[in-house]
Amino acid sequence: MAVMKRSALGRGLDALITMDDLKTGGSSSISEIELSKIQPNPNQPRSVFEEEALEELATSIRALGVIQPITLKETGTDKYMIISGERRYRASLKAGLDRIPAYIKTAADENVVEMALIENIQREDLNSIEIALAYQKLIDNYGLTQEKLSERVGKKRATIANYLRLLKLPAEIQMGLKDKKIDMGHARALISVEDPEIQLALYEQILAEGLSVRNVEDLVRNATEGGKREKNEIAPSRKSMLPEEFNLLKDHLSRFFNTKVQLACNEKGKGRITIPFASEEELEKLISLLDKLK
CATH class of the missing domain: 3.90.1530.10 (Conserved hypothetical protein from pyrococcus furiosus pfu- 392566-001, ParB domain)
Structure with a gap:
């Protein structure tokens, strides 16, 4: 050579x-x-x-x-x-x-x-979710603390913590961030909302109305500063929008897969079922369950 x-x-x-x-x-x-x-x-x-x-x-x-x-x-x-x-x-x-x-x-x-x-x-070749997953992999595989990881990759600990928090978002929102449907600013605003149902409802509102990061921050701020407002003051709750039989199906799937399955459906009957997973091991378990259904 x-x-x-x-x-x-x-x-x-x-x-x-x-x-x-x-x-x-x-x-x-x-x-x-x-x-x-x-x-x-x-x-x-x-x-x-x-x-x-x-x-x-x-x-x-x-x-x-x-x-x-x-x-x-x-x-x-x-x-x-x-x-x-x-x-x-x-x-x-x-x-x-x-x-x-x-x-x-x-x-x-x-x-x-x-x-x-x-x-x-x-x-800067990685998207936010890829970075977050890579950080988590380094922490899990090599027993690094966030402080040690920050030293290794030359990033502030707060920056690393913000990326890792993205992995707590529902899978659908993570995919939206990965596919550049929303940006890091949107995601960080959604993280401050504790209820996944509201996070997903806000996410769909962002996509439907093209909300800016400031718009989303205002929606979240109004909800948190307005004296613990009800869910539907931010955006309609998904569960309330679904027929009862769909809610039953959603609950059944959640129990079967042992994870919080999300189900969305519009008036025309078109929708999606989202099965979140937090690691490669969880994904393998889901695949194993799906194989058994065959």
């Missing part, structure tokens, strides 16, 4: 991450690696890769090549896993390349997720 000079990085990954701070204790080198020998990181924090953006990057790569190397971890003889740069890897495949410049890093397994997270956060 032809070894590239270190100066080829320019203001690349090293300008975004101080690798020494991650204390991987390993060696590193830069090479051109065959794409067929590379596999994505299954714990990659980023889960959304927009097809149009990938096509644009692929077009650029066809014209100019891969300007900034990706970062890999060697997992065996001629086998590598992506630490950062999966978007460039995917675009290179689209562009028809067979090799890609790569920064080879020897890292302990527990550092790989952390390195991928930091690289993506520095680039």
Whole structure:
């Protein structure tokens, strides 16, 4: 393999991450690696890769090549896993390349997720829910406190706490945030509402009326400062809008899946059933239950 000079990085990954701070204790080198020998990181924090953006990057790569190397971890003889740069890897495949410049890093397994997270956060490539899930994964897997995590990723503890609070929102709202139907400001306003029914009703009102963050903050403030107003002073309660048989179905599903199932239905009979889960383990249990229904 032809070894590239270190100066080829320019203001690349090293300008975004101080690798020494991650204390991987390993060696590193830069090479051109065959794409067929590379596999994505299954714990990659980023889960959304927009097809149009990938096509644009692929077009650029066809014209100019891969300007900034990706970062890999060697997992065996001629086998590598992506630490950062999966978007460039995917675009290179689209562009028809067979090799890609790569920064080879020897890292302990527990550092790989952390390195991928930091690289993506520095680039602001992750959406809010992806960041929140990555923070939670680091906390759960490696026993980090929010304070320790803030030191590792270079973010204030309050910032990390705000992201983690997003995971307490109903699954439907989390998906809306992930799909950019609402932004972080909307979500933070909804977090201050304790009742999930009201959160979901407000969420639908945001989508239906195009409410600004200030609008939502005012609705929530009026409710909390107005002497504990009833739910329907913010937005109609979902339960009151559903026929009794639908409420019974909703309660039955909640008991069956052992989670708070949400059911919404309009006057024409069109609606959705939302089954929230808080972790990959809970998702696996839900899938197992659904498989049994077959």
